[in-house]
Amino acid sequence: MFFEGSEKKAEIIVDAKQISLMNDLADSFWQTLVQCCNAHILSMIKNDDCKAFLLSESSLFIWHDRLLIITCGNTRLVHSVEYFIQQIGMAKIKQISYQRKNEYFAHAQLSSFGDDIALLGQYTNGKAFRFGELDGHHNYIFHQENDFQASKADKSYELIAYQICPKVSEKLTNVGLSGKEVREFLQLDRLLAGFIFDDFVFEPFGYSINAIKGKQFLTIHITPQASSSYVSIQANINLIALAPDFLRILAPKSIDLLSVNEEAFNQLTQQYLPKEYISKSLFQKKLSNNNLVSFANYILPQTVFSDAESLDVNDASHAL
Amino acid sequence: MFFEGSEKKAEIIVDAKQISLMNDLADSFWQTLVQCCNAHILSMIKNDDCKAFLLSESSLFIWHDRLLIITCGNTRLVHSVEYFIQQIGMAKIKQISYQRKNEYFAHAQLSSFGDDIALLGQYTNGKAFRFGELDGHHNYIFHQENDFQASKADKSYELIAYQICPKVSEKLTNVGLSGKEVREFLQLDRLLAGFIFDDFVFEPFGYSINAIKGKQFLTIHITPQASSSYVSIQANINLIALAPDFLRILAPKSIDLLSVNEEAFNQLTQQYLPKEYISKSLFQKKLSNNNLVSFANYILPQTVFSDAESLDVNDASHAL
Numbered sequence: 095m096f097f098e099g100s101e102k103k104a105e106i107i108v109d110a111k112q113i114s115l116m117n118d119l120a121d122s123f124w125q126t127l128v129q130c131c132n133a134h135i136l137s138m139i140k141n142d143d144c145k146a147f148l149l150s151e152s153s154l155f156i157w158h159d160r161l162l163i164i165t166c167g168n169t170r171l172v173h174s175v176e177y178f179i180q181q182i183g184m185a186k187i188k189q190i191s192y193q194r195k196n197e198y199f200a201h202a203q204l205s206s207f208g209d210d211i212a213l214l215g216q217y218t219n220g221k222a223f224r225f226g227e228l229d230g231h232h233n234y235i236f237h238q239e240n241d242f243q244a245s246k247a248d249k250s251y252e253l254i255a256y257q258i259c260p261k262v263s264e265k266l267t268n269v270g271l272s273g274k275e276v277r278e279f280l281q282l283d284r285l286l287a288g289f290i291f292d293d294f295v296f297e298p299f300g301y302s303i304n305a306i307k308g309k310q311f312l313t314i315h316i317t318p319q320a321s322s323s324y325v326s327i328q329a330n331i332n333l334i335a336l337a338p339d340f341l342r343i344l345a346p347k348s349i350d351l352l353s354v355n356e357e358a359f360n361q362l363t364q365q366y367l368p369k370e371y372i373s374k375s376l377f378q379k380k381l382s383n384n385n386l387v388s389f390a391n392y393i394l395p396q397t398v399f400s401d402a403e404s405l406d407v408n409d410a411s412h413a414l
Numbered sequence: 415m416f417f418e419g420s421e422k423k424a425e426i427i428v429d430a431k432q433i434s435l436m437n438d439l440a441d442s443f444w445q446t447l448v449q450c451c452n453a454h455i456l457s458m459i460k461n462d463d464c465k466a467f468l469l470s471e472s473s474l475f476i477w478h479d480r481l482l483i484i485t486c487g488n489t490r491l492v493h494s495v496e497y498f499i500q501q502i503g504m505a506k507i508k509q510i511s512y513q514r515k516n517e518y519f520a521h522a523q524l525s526s527f528g529d530d531i532a533l534l535g536q537y538t539n540g541k542a543f544r545f546g547e548l549d550g551h552h553n554y555i556f557h558q559e560n561d562f563q564a565s566k567a568d569k570s571y572e573l574i575a576y577q578i579c580p581k582v583s584e585k586l587t588n589v590g591l592s593g594k595e596v597r598e599f600l601q602l603d604r605l606l607a608g609f610i611f612d613d614f615v616f617e618p619f620g621y622s623i624n625a626i627k628g629k630q631f632l633t634i635h636i637t638p639q640a641s642s643s644y645v646s647i648q649a650n651i652n653l654i655a656l657a658p659d660f661l662r663i664l665a666p667k668s669i670d671l672l673s674v675n676e677e678a679f680n681q682l683t684q685q686y687l688p689k690e691y692i693s694k695s696l697f698q699k700k701l702s703n704n705n706l707v708s709f710a711n712y713i714l715p716q717t718v719f720s721d722a723e724s725l726d727v728n729d730a731s732h733a734l
Contacts, residue, residue: 198548200520208734211727222734223722228518228642229576229668231549234734236727256549322548348549360719372692372715379722387722393713395692402543402699402707407531407556414528414542414554 099317099324102171103164103193110159112186130177131169139292146304148292153304153313172210179217189242194234198322207234225377225389231350243384251333252352255325259345266318267299276301334362348393359388419637419644420515422491423484427509430479450497451489459612466624468612473624473633492530499537509562514554518642527554545697545709551670563704571653572672575645579665586638587619596621654682672709679708
């Protein structure tokens with residue numbers, strides 16, 4: 095069974111003088127917003143600074159002055175962004191950014207990145223870039239073009255793990271797996287001391303967790319099945335420093351690192367990444383909204399043949 | 415300007431006692447066959463053993479007992495296979511194989527591999543495999559399931575080059591470029607002594623060449639533009655031995671090698687591939703039709719940042 099783990103992501107920063115996303119909008123607003131991309135809310139945790147919704151397809155985080163929504167599968171996230179724009183109005187919005195990772199099954203998606211930004215283009219001017227090679231892992235990033243300048247202190251990180259170790263895949267596809275077992279397996283109590291957690295184990299496979307502590311967040315979404323394994327870890331805490339732990343636990347054959355405003359990206363990756371991972375691609379650009387985006391893909395060199403994956407010829411689904 | 419270089423490929427082996435594809439079928443038959451996938455014939459060369467058609471989208475080769483058709487772009491090659499089956503009949507067909515590389519722009523294709531083999535499934539049973547990782551370069555291969563056993567002597571090779579050196583890209587996108595210039599640049603007279611050539615320079619970019627000598631063939635298709643460069647070299651002569659020459663000329667950042675029935679794949683790649691290319695994936699399987707398929711992807715490790723690719727936000731075409 096295949097599942098499209100690859101995610102779309104939108105961040106919207108609002109003018110906190112005009113609106114507080116935490117205080118001024120009811121949960122029903124967010125419910126409708128996520129329904130616009132065919133997702134729904136599973137559960138929620140919050141503190142004074144952040145509200146974190148666990149979704150049927152990934153996560154929604156709300157702070158006073160911004161939101162971050164991440165969705166996987168066959169959602170059309172841009173429709174949720176459109177709903178937000180239509181309800182709140184561009185006048186209160188300081189910056190919209192919209193990101194999309196290349197998919198495993200692009201042909202099965204409801205829209206392409208080009209379609210999505212054409213829709214956003216009805217509301218705002220913007221610029222778009224590709225980080226990563228066209229024939230390899232890459233991220234498309236669109237951002238609104240206006241006088242907004244991001245703070246250098248607003249850092250964020252993504253660590254994506256592909257082709258996790260078969261034993262990990264097996265463990266995480268166990269029937270009856272509990273959230274507690276996954277949290278222990280990922281050593282989250284140790285790695286994220288002081289965070290509160292909210293997680294969900296999907297049927298038949300899949301795991302999501304949101305973790306928050308003050309303004310800090312971390313979210314993990316796992317598509318564990320060996321045929322299309324994908325583990326996405328996203329946070330505004332330094333994931334490059336946490337990479338050695340996650341790589342030891344997941345033992346993936348390939349990883350992506352993406353950071354926004356991590357000036358020390360190069361030094362950190364050299365310091366923390368195990369030397370057996372070889373850098374396949376390295377991209378960096380300072381966007382005109384002042385965000386410094388860095389992207390890297392690393393691989394483990396292969397020395398022995400793998401067997402070809404046998405496919406079900408009667409499964410003429412999106413998976414082929 | 416983007417172009418989908420990635421190819422689909424079909425090989426059909428017939429019972430030479432019942433039909434000779436060289437002698438018994440008029441060129442008008444092949445004209446109609448290639449039109450079925452929205453390609454057309456540009457030119458043809460032949461000798462006693464082989465007829466090679468250069469197509470608007472790649473190539474068609476005919477031998478007495480088999481055909482090989484390769485098409486790129488947005489063709490639906492499986493419709494040409496269907497036409498052949500309908501006209502010739504399954505009784506004269508000993509083996510059909512159908513292969514598809516993962517595309518740059520899968521969402522823009524008219525069909526997926528799953529769709530294609532569902533259509534073939536109306537005419538024959540078959541098996542399908544994926545060579546290569548789902549999140550990296552890979553080839554889907556379908557083959558008819560019957561008592562056919564391929565001869566070990568039937569070897570074939572593919573060498574695909576990605577992200578060719580910017581200077582090569584520049585050279586091959588020169589306005590007014592001639593076939594002679596490309597042949598000289600690729601040193602084909604030296605590398606393919608005794609072969610006869612038939613080539614075509616496309617507007618605004620692109621180059622195709624067929625080369626034959628007795629039963630031997632080699633074909634090269636070049637999508638030169640830097641944003642989506644793709645050079646496909648396919649042959650039934652040993653391309654692994656020729657790889658050092660092509661790699662020196664094209665200087666790509668990544669290459670795929672695929673071979674059928676090359677028992678010495680491992681030794682040859684170790685002998686011929688420059689050591690700076692690191693093996694990212696290695697797949698091998700003996701299919702039940704006796705074909706031994708080997709696939710490998712190699713990369714050049716990156717040490718410096720590339721700039722992100724700036725995209726045209728108004729180009730909501732298939733390219734994004």
